Amino acid sequence: MAGTFLEYGRRMIYSTPIYRVALLCSSPSLTSAIATAITSDCCHVACYTTANELYSVVRYVDIDLLIIAIAHYSPEDNTLYRTVARLHAMGLDIFVITSHHSVRHTMHLLAGGVRQCMTLPLSIERLRRKVYAHLETKLLHREPVS
Numbered sequence: 372m373a374g375t376f377l378e379y380g381r382r383m384i385y386s387t388p389i390y391r392v393a394l395l396c397s398s399p400s401l402t403s404a405i406a407t408a409i410t411s412d413c414c415h416v417a418c419y420t421t422a423n424e425l426y427s428v429v430r431y432v433d434i435d436l437l438i439i440a441i442a443h444y445s446p447e448d449n450t451l452y453r454t455v456a457r458l459h460a461m462g463l464d465i466f467v468i469t470s471h472h473s474v475r476h477t478m479h480l481l482a483g484g485v486r487q488c489m490t491l492p493l494s495i496e497r498l499r500r501k502v503y504a505h506l507e508t509k510l511l512h513r514e515p516v517s
Contacts (some may be wrong), residue, residue, distance in 0.1 A: 390414045390506045391433065395425050395454075396440040400491075405468075406439060408495040409502045422454050429461055434508050436502065440468040442491065452483060457485030464505065468493060 390413060396402040397420050406416045419425040425437075437458060441451060452469070458465060466487040467480050477488045487501055 389409045390509070392436045392438065392502065392506075393425060393428070393434045394414045394418045394440065395422060395437075396420070396442075398440070398442040401423060401440050401442050401468075404493070404495060405438060405498065414503075414506065417497045422457075425428055425458075426463075427500045429458070429463065434463055435506060436466065437463045438466045438468065444469040452479065455480060455483045464467045464509075466501070466505075468498075 392409060392414060394402060394405055394416055396405065396418065402418050402420075406418055410416050413448065417428070419428070428434075429437075439451070439454070444451065450468070455465060455467065465485045466489065467485050468489045469476075470491045472490050480488050486505065489498065489501075
């Protein structure tokens with residue numbers, strides 16, 4: 372779980388395709404639960420606590436899925452909407468997990484390009500199924516290195 376995709380890209384040679392999932396979350400316990408649930412031999416998760424950290428990486432590294440998890444969301448704060456719009460414009464597939472249960476909020480995120488909206492408390496098994504179902508639909512353009 373430690374490290375970033377840039378470090379993976381420099382240090383590791385993959386013999387099989389690896390899915391890259393980025394997780395943007397400021398809560399250590401939620402980050403740990405999500406990363407543990409979806410990390411596997413074919414899926415690596417890099418965790419970021421701020422959007423600025425994430426922006427600097429996605430410019431250089433292909434990410435197959437971005438998960439944004441917010442434990443304490445305020446519907447009056449438009450930061451999430453702006454972050455989603457900016458990341459969606461970069462071509463990222465995005466899942467959002469928040470504590471807010473409003474239909475208007477969910478519709479706004481889906482209209483902004485989010486693929487999945489989930490609410491807390493989170494079913495880790497459901498998240499894992501949704502992540503892997505989404506990743507299976509992705510075409511990997513990276514070829515294995517021999």
